[in-house]
Amino acid sequence: MSESLHLVCSHCETVNKIPTARLGEEPKCGQCHQRLFDAHPIKLTAANFQRQINRNDIPVLVDFWAPWCGPCKMMAPAFEQAAAQLEPQVRLAKLNTETEQNIAAQFSIRSIPTLALFQNGQELARQPGAMGAADIVRWVRGHV
Numbered sequence: 001m002s003e004s005l006h007l008v009c010s011h012c013e014t015v016n017k018i019p020t021a022r023l024g025e026e027p028k029c030g031q032c033h034q035r036l037f038d039a040h041p042i043k044l045t046a047a048n049f050q051r052q053i054n055r056n057d058i059p060v061l062v063d064f065w066a067p068w069c070g071p072c073k074m075m076a077p078a079f080e081q082a083a084a085q086l087e088p089q090v091r092l093a094k095l096n097t098e099t100e101q102n103i104a105a106q107f108s109i110r111s112i113p114t115l116a117l118f119q120n121g122q123e124l125a126r127q128p129g130a131m132g133a134a135d136i137v138r139w140v141r142g143h144v
């Protein structure tokens with residue numbers, strides 16, 4: 001692993017450079033001083049999607065969901081738990097396919113929930129269907 005990592009702040013979208021050795025020490029954003037990780041998935045929109053997917057040096061796991069989708073709602077607490085376990089090695093994020101239809105179409109999301117794992121802008125893996133927290137963590141660790 002390299003000596004430092006670029007991490008995109010979920011509050012102000014500033015790209016921070018964090019020493020890899022200090023990743024586990026609750027790093028804060030140099031611009032807005034908020035924590036870069038708070039054990040909760042971040043919200044992706046058209047405004048921050050490209051930056052979060054392309055500029056983070058850690059993998060980004062995206063939950064493509066919608067408010068009307070029952071299985072998506074069932075999986076939400078599991079995804080929260082997975083965030084607490086996978087951060088700060090992986091960034092977890094949610095994309096509402098109803099409000100962000102262009103992004104859902106761009107990635108040809110046909111069923112929800114769908115999890116997609118990205119690293120430096122490349123999609124590494126994709127998994128449709130709801131999963132429990134342990135399965136999410138195992139699935140991600142199997143790909144990074």
Ligand SMILES: [Zn+2]
Pocket residue numbers: 009010011012013014029030031032033034
């Ligand atoms: Zn910030």
